[in-house]
Amino acid sequence: DAKTTQPPSMDCAEGRAANLPCNHSTISGNEYVYWYRQIHSQGPQYIIHGLKNNETNEMASLIITEDRKSSTLILPHATLRDTAVYYCIVRVGSSNTGKLIFGQGTTLQVK
């Protein structure tokens, strides 16, 4: 699975949009982009995933560039409870292995 690159940390003001970037320049055509987050002392939580179209759910929006080499997770109105480590992961969509490979993620601090 392709490697991702994320900034180690970001700050966001409460009530503002949090935009978390992820680079995945070696992504393959059949690899999806997944986002998880991990609030302190909890297990990771699935947020959203996409292939090439932008996706939105009740938690966030995922914007994937046309060349698919990067993406941005958007939390439209960040709250203090969104303070967490956010992981961007790329994975083959219908892989025989369900495993996810986590990197270091981005620590988002909402103030």
Place this chain on the structure above:
Amino acid sequence: GAGVSQTPSNKVTEKGKYVELRCDPISGHTALYWYRQSLGQGPEFLIYFQGTGAADDSGLPNDRFFAVRPEGSVSTLKIQRTERGDSAVYLCASSLYQGTGELFFGEGSRLTVL
């Protein structure tokens, strides 16, 4: 419904002892995963099961680590002759089927080896 349940939540043991960590997945989920997480690091894949069989155990660090899922539901991660370097949070996750990337994680078992 209930989420993924892991017991114990905390375990303190002495170097050289044997430890078992238990995971109860979400009912009906066929795939089960074990990860471990050291302080300041992302979760590290250990092993995953599809049904009763270990489909991928490439992440197990050495032969002191072993996991079973005899009836395709509850899983136990077993660590023999524990070492101080085994100290970490051990996370279990389950998913409805192996092809999905939507995993549901438990809150983890924190293992401390003195």
